[in-house]
Amino acid sequence: MASSLQQVISVTAMNIRSIPSRLGTSFVIVIGIAGVVGVMVALLSMAKGFELTLASTGRADRAIIMRGGSNDELSSVLVREQAQVVLDAPSVAKGADGKPLAIGELFMITDVAKRGATTPNNVVVRGTTTRVFELRPEAKIVEGRMFTPGLREVVAGRSAQRQFAGLNIGDKVDVRDGPWTVVGVFDSKGDVHESEIWVDVDALMTASRRGAYNTVTAQLTSADAFQGFKDALTSDPRVTIQAQREPEYYASRSETLNKMITVLGYSVAVIMGIGALFGALNTMYAAVATRSVEIATLRAIGFGNGPVVISVILESLVLATAGGILGGALAYVFFNGYTVSTLNMQTFSQVAFQFRVTPDLLWKGVIWACSIGLIGGLFPSIRAARLPIVDALRSS
């Protein structure tokens, strides 16, 4: 046993030391696999970033209340009496002013152009109140000031301000019934609200001539109080409303796009992987062919088939892993943190998010690379082991 291990180590070391003399062909494996892993990790990091942006929105001890049967904030309508039922529900925490900490909000869409473009994009206008920073303590004004209640003033999320044109302080933006003035910029730790613009709910109701809210967001006394809160609302005969924990609601809004990018990412990765596998096979067959004399010599002096097979596979694995790491590194350098904005069909609104090359994606890339390397080394290694010693030695 110990001697086969020694054989494996010495043959593999010899193979790997000889890689520099076959640099060109060895690079085929490294570059081929780096390409596959790079594309796969880049695409998956896009899906990941989108998922994380939505999943990081909200807290387990806050609930979002919508009309029963509506899929999202935009399609929900809650009249004031329904909103009042929510405010009066048990387990809603009290704010600093002693009143229930829950805000009835408007959720509308307005057209804003992206920077450097002119076509309209669906940007969320959230009608809220100045208590929003008590309800969502993760949000804070980082530039300018908060809007004044009753006035047609806007505070823009930091992501929205970066992605879209005309959302700097002092700019005018069309919200409803004419232009409104941007007076501040808020940060909410990169969650989905940062892609929104916030205005005063009463000013927006007047401008849009609406009398009902879309949703109510409530701070509960604790995360555990949610079930009781939900049961109290759903059993109330006066209203048909549904309550969801905020993180559950927002996470569910990423499913469609996420699935689409993930399917695309894996399909491309599998197909490219097959292409790279052919390249790896080619290289390893060539590697075995050019070294047939050496391999035959080793076997003639008593090295077993096992160590020869393993050493070829190991060489392929080392090259593939190098390719996997290179591909992952390239994806990280070029894409990590890259910000884009797209239309989330599930909320019909623009969401800005960053590509996130996470350790688990890099790990997946390396696993993928090793699988290609393993198969790419397996068949050539079997050929190496089966090479008739005498013929191989004569061929020189």
Place this chain on the structure above:
Amino acid sequence: MKYFPLIWAALGRRKPRTILTGLSIAIAFLLYGMLNAVNIAFNYGAEMSGVDRLVTTGRYSITQILPYGHAHQIRSLPGVSSVAASDWFGGYYQDQRNFFPQFAVEQEEYLGMYPEIVLPEQEKQAFFSTRTGTIVAKTLADRYHWKVGDKIPMQAGIWPLKGGSNVWTFDLVGIFDTANPKDRGQYEMMLIRHDFFDEARQFGTGTAGWYVTKLKNPSAAGTLAKLIDNTFANSPNETRTDTEKAFNQSFMKQLGDIGLIISSILGAVFFTLLFLTGNTMMQSVRERIPELAVLKTLGYTDFLVLALVLGEALLLTLISAVLGLTMATLVLPWLASQLPGLSGLTITLPTIYGALGIAVLLSFVVGLPPALRAMRLNIVDALMGH
């Protein structure tokens, strides 16, 4: 042509290597074919939509609702042929994941202005005479196994019925297809009647989401769009009017640059491939240096040797490209069934020309360095080297 057997024999010299190289090139063209089809399908709808139709939405967003009175006012403008009020129903069948668009439209006006949508006359008449009727695209009917006569329960996402129920039941009276199969993705939808929808919904009665206007003369689109918007300027319900084409294009742009993402992937694929095949080609020529020297000794000119090596690369990439596109053609129907809204995935003629162009370019890039080397071979050195 007489050199073809020689080139063919060179490819067959190491069959496993040729086959593996060919397959990895074919894989690249498979991806090229698939991704191109997806890209075209995304942009096709926008490019093909009518320039003789205008879409009028609320000034600030398509999500605003407009009073129904707007329809009458637009109809009375000069140059207008017909107007169809439309609404986004926004429901789902059985499960939220079963997504497809459902529109409430003024049936006769709408079908009149969309000759792309075809269905048997008797089904069309049934739609006109059944208030609770619905017609659906053939691709949807196939997916959910619906047939004419079925009652289809739809969960409302936005519009509850009067009384608060979210379940609307429609009678399937017709199944339509598109005049051109390529349009299937764009019209993969369910149509219900606006009059019934407007009367049965709990709120919003007397409004529409947007208006589609058919023009008598397409060249008047710009002027008429301005005229419509001016008609409602400074009213409580201002509008934004665009041609359907511009409207669809700006909607596609909201998704971000899909074309850029797809060409980046293809760029990475072909760069990787260049490396794989280029290397194999070099190796293959290196191994054959003595043989090439023999050819030169027999009187083959430098240029002919160059052409032979290049021809070998060209033949291999072309065969692989054709193989890859053939595989793509076989895979696309499956892919289309997986991606709702992209039912029209096909390999188009420009895609084929593009593939052939790339194949020729690729064969030159990977074939030229070894071919030049073969051309410059000094016979004596080459023969002595081995």
